[in-house]
Ligand code: FES
């Protein structure tokens with residue numbers, strides 16, 4: 012039999028034609044007569060006491076059915092630390108915080124009536140920066156010691172301060188490290204909060220059936236998480252909750268922790284369980300729902316004269332905003348990978364997760380590494396400059412390699428790490444590094460290049476699972492049902508490829524269930540951390556094995572031979588030794604009927620699962636532990652052309668080489684990587700959540716919060732190397748997030764070289780570069 | 790003058806006459822989606838900033854969040870659902886010019902109009918047109934390839 016290959020092929024996404032014809036349905040595309048609409052009343056202050064909420068006028072407004080306020084759910088919630096009221100109670104801690112939900116029979120009435128809710132505030136001092144927070148300008152959570160710690164082994168709040176968490180990494184011997192260092196540099200970086208800005212605003216719909224069953228329809232990356240959390244917060248049996256997720260219009264981490272689902276359910280409760288839709292406006296999506304963390308980091312880095320890194324001391328201060336949500340977990344994740352992809356034996360890292368009156372933050376593509384990488388890679392460039400060593404050579408020299416230990420003391424091998432030196436070498440050629448990193452052109456223009464290395468592992472619970480169910484149609488075609496959500500990365504198609512390769516089938520004959528329904532889809536932890544291909548992919552392989560076993564068993568009866576001599580492929584089960592003796596898959600997948608009409612076999616249903624193994628929580632004193640099964644490494648570069656007269660610049664090229672383990676779908680992998688790069692460059696050059704001194708968001712719209720637009724993108728150079736991860740389907744590594752990680756750092760390194768000044772911040776606007784050049788503080 | 794709360798209007802959408810019960814302030818986008826079931830045009834900013842809601846009005850791309858339904862009376866409206874096997878749809882599939890797909894209807898409609906109105910568009914024109922749409926997932930290269938592939942078939 013000829014081998015069929017689905018792996019390594021440019022297979023268009025299964026839902027492609029639905030997406031180009033407008034037929035693809037997202038959560039707000041389902042119209043239903045009689046559904047009620049909710050609109051949020053949100054805080055106008057960054058920090059204030061709520062003296063009173065007057066709903067009289069709103070309740071009199073025609074069409075209004077209910078106004079829900081914080082007293083309807085007087086408890087705190089949070090995935091790691093319970094510190095956030097779903098609706099503000101007596102106090103608001105960020106601009107945009109939800110205060111009330113107005114439910115009406117039309118959206119326009121809900122909106123108009125929401126304007127009539129009168130909230131009386133008493134403004135409080137605003138903690139507008141990490142500095143304010145650390146100087147205790149105001150303690151934002153006086154009850155911090157009383158808050159329930161959901162994950163006690165990873166959250167260590169410091170009562171009486173604004174520090175929600177501190178993670179420590181202690182490795183090696185710092186005194187020895189500094190003693191062995193001939194050159195020591197110090198570097199401080201500042202990065203603002205920013206936004207996910209998925210094109211589909213966050214939204215949810217809730218309904219309670221007369222039998223008590225809760226139905227949630229939501230745009231979420233974690234349907235099973237929504238079910239789990241709602242069950243816990245509302246004290247409902249999990250069997251009483253069904254969560255449906257159709258296609259999701261972009262997530263980037265921002266649609267992971269439940270937020271609007273809880274509010275929609277409160278709204279539905281207030282109207283006797285009638286269905287209620289809650290759709291955020293763009294402005295609410297930008298201010299009420301969580302964003303991406305800010306970071307200030309200090310690094311002291313030492314090396315010997317040959318450029319071998321000897322010691323590093325790092326302090327990270329994460330701006331988690333008003334509440335922790337995933338901020339604490341990202342703080343931990345950046346600490347765990349704190350050296351960047353470089354081998355340093357002596358490491359001292361303190362990572363703090365700090366409350367401010369900014370928007371609270373949640374998971375964001377790269378889970379903190381984007382920010383932390385900026386700190387490391389700026390320091391690497393400064394060190395190279397001090398040592399007079401080529402910065403790419405410095406990175407190759409110090410690259411993590413098999414046999415090294417991570418900051419949390421995980422021993423690395425080629426399977427769990429990949430090959431960073433190879434990525435750097437490939438990158439070097441791709442961007443013609445040897446022509447020089449700074450070239451002066453005519454008219455005061457300068458062309459310059461900058462680099463970044465990157466690595467990332469995942470941070471899943473040690474018992475996270477993935478699962479798959481395979482069923483057959485009577486014509487022998489296959490249905491694949493998994494709990495992974497299609498957020499745009501092409502995961503459903505990738506899983507179909509894995510299955511097609513394993514069953515040796517035409518991928519067009521594999522149907523993937525696009526929607527997730529927590530009642531009928533098998534559980535998957537959540538579609539995050541670039542881990543779905545690994546976790547659910549392994550479950551699909553397991554389910555495929557199960558299918559093969561069942562097909563061979565029935566076929567062995569039909570073909571009168573032991574199952575071991577049979578093989579599945581090309582929609583047939585055939586004799587390994589003589590493929591001309593076979594039975595069609597379709598003849599046995601739903602039971603085999605003998606010529607005389609009697610039958611045997613039965614429906615083939617494949618089931619497969621996967622659970623994380625050998626993960627260990629981090630030790631609170633030293634950080635020893637293992638957060639994820641493997642890393643993916645890579646190297647990136649940016650080439651800019653800077654006008655030294657006005658500091659405007661063009662991003663000419665951006666390059667990425669990732670160790671993908673095995674590229675399942677090259678065109679898709681390149682696309683996802685370029686998307687990450689574009690997002691990273693946007694963050695590097697212009698994206699930032701801007702607050703005034705009262706904590707009011709200054710740029711809550713696309714008109715003022717500028718994403719990259721068509722034609723502003725550079726020329727992309729993307730390549731992959733393949734060092735297989737042995738326990739992953741076909742050796743693949745999760746790389747969905749990685750395109751973003753080193754981009755802001757590479758951009759800052761390129762611009763620092765071009766402008767000949769240290770640029771240790773984003774956004775890198777021409778004005779900010781000019782100020783840095785003039786030595787004016789920002 | 791009498792203030793009309795709601796009234797029935799007739800719209801010409803994708804070649805069909807459709808009637809809708811609207812308020813004077815209803816957006817074309819909302820009426821298309823909520824009353825006519827044409828949910829291909831997407832709301833993302835409802836502020837004219839992103840282009841996800843783009844439809845054709847008399848052949849020109851218009852952000853349907855910036856147009857009232859009543860303003861569309863007497864005009865010919867084409868939504869993404871009205872495009873059948875347009876070269877741009879094939880090009881978007883072939884070039885992998887979308888990930889989540891939420892911006893796609895708007896991009897395709899805009900590209901489709903561009904290819905008709907400026908079949909020989911140069912880079913500057915393409916840029917000017919497509920900068921009115923946002924995509925958060927892709928890095929725009931695939932969208933660029935898709936529009937170029939269609940324009941070059943026009944050129945040859
Ligand atoms: S929704 Fe119309 S331009 Fe954004």
Ligand code: FES
Nearest residue numbers: 888889924925926
């Ligand atoms: S494909 Fe997701 S926004 Fe463009």
